[in-house]
Amino acid sequence: MTTYDCAIVGGGMIGAATAVALADLGLKIALIERFQPAAFEVNGTEPFDLRISAISLNSQQLLETLGAWPYIDQSRICQYKRLGVWEDDFAYTEFNAQEIGRAHLGYMMENRQIQLALWQVIQQHASISLLAPEQVKQFTNKADQVTIELGEQNITAKLLIAADGANSQIRQLANIGVTGWDYAQSAMLINVATSIEQQDITWQKFYPTGPVAFLPMPGNNASLVWYHNKAEINRLAALSNEQLAVEIANSFPEKLGEVNVLGKGAFNLTRRHANHYVSGRVVLLGDAAHTINPLAGQGVNLGFKDVKALQMAMAKAIGEGKAFDDPATLASYERARRSDNLMMMSGMDAIYQTFTHQSPVVKFVRNLGLFAAQRAGKLKSKALAYACGV
Structure with a gap:
């Protein structure tokens, strides 16, 4: 033994x-x-x-x-250098690697x-x-x-x-x-080819139904994350790639641009x-x-x-x-x-x-918080440094 x-x-x-x-x-x-x-694969063409x-x-x-x-x-x-978060456009908040004296915030891999x-x-x-x-x-x-x-x-x-x-x-x-506990929502991962050139930003927009996120990958590629209730995620998962691309165009921010769905998968949040x-x-x-x-x-x-x-x-x-x-x-x-x-x-x-939380008062407060975070100076930089582990 x-x-x-x-x-x-x-x-x-x-x-x-x-x-x-x-x-x-x-x-x-x-x-x-x-x-x-x-x-x-050796030739590097694997999805x-x-x-x-x-x-x-x-x-x-x-x-x-x-x-x-x-x-x-x-x-x-x-490599990504920026992180964008918003609900309403006026409260858009962006974190940049330069704020903590770094060349980048991390890598998607x-x-x-x-x-x-x-x-x-x-x-x-x-x-x-x-x-x-x-x-x-x-x-x-x-x-x-x-x-x-x-x-x-x-x-x-x-x-x-x-x-x-x-x-x-x-x-x-x-x-x-x-x-x-199990969360009320599920999430969907979607690999897409993008019409927009390679980006150095990852972003997340919040909707009443849950957030949607963009994770850049090499070339004209990206991974999308779509949060929604379990029934809706199950419905989306059953669609063809072409049908799902239409749903993405109707539900994601315009800044995403046109995408071609390459693969998808869903999981519950716990x-x-x-x-x-x-x-x-x-x-x-x-x-x-x-x-x-x-x-x-x-x-x-x-x-x-x-x-x-x-x-x-x-x-x-x-x-x-x-x-x-x-x-x-x-x-x-x-x-x-x-x-x-x-x-x-x-x-x-x-x-x-x-x-x-869909209360108008709560929505106002959270957007006010994002608005303030964009202008928080050193406090914002310290929060970013902590999230990056530096």
């Missing part, structure tokens, strides 16, 4: 980043993943994936530190790009054993180690780290409860927050610990902050001659991340609730 320092379940963006971050501390890591990511993320400056820095950034295909990512880049680092790392395809059947959380039963073998580890997503199997097996991030020798990160309203695209960035916080907590313990798996070390990770995650989740919920 092979023994590891940490066994990580979930080889997506957060799990893969965790594997590299902890292996860089000199720990022996097992990364357990059910499915290997498919590589992109963009629907699942993309807005990677913040802080997340970019982490990917650079982990050695993954050079493996990301720069031709398939899009496919989740698979990030995962594949991290896997390339993993495959070159002598301290990481990639167990894929493989899955956990069950585990025993003991006082000094975790025994993990896999499909083809059993292993032991000092820690079992769950990075296996919002419906985390490990979280459920560890009997860690969650608090949360909020989940684990009651604990640590239970015995089980540790939760990313969506296994928290899922957030995707309104501001902060989900993966919060997950990368979890990775960095866990690495720093363990590095501090090792540097002080303490055990990396000491309960106090794990508790410091939870303290560092739980309050920050909760604040961001609550903030997104407050924005969501404010913009879905």
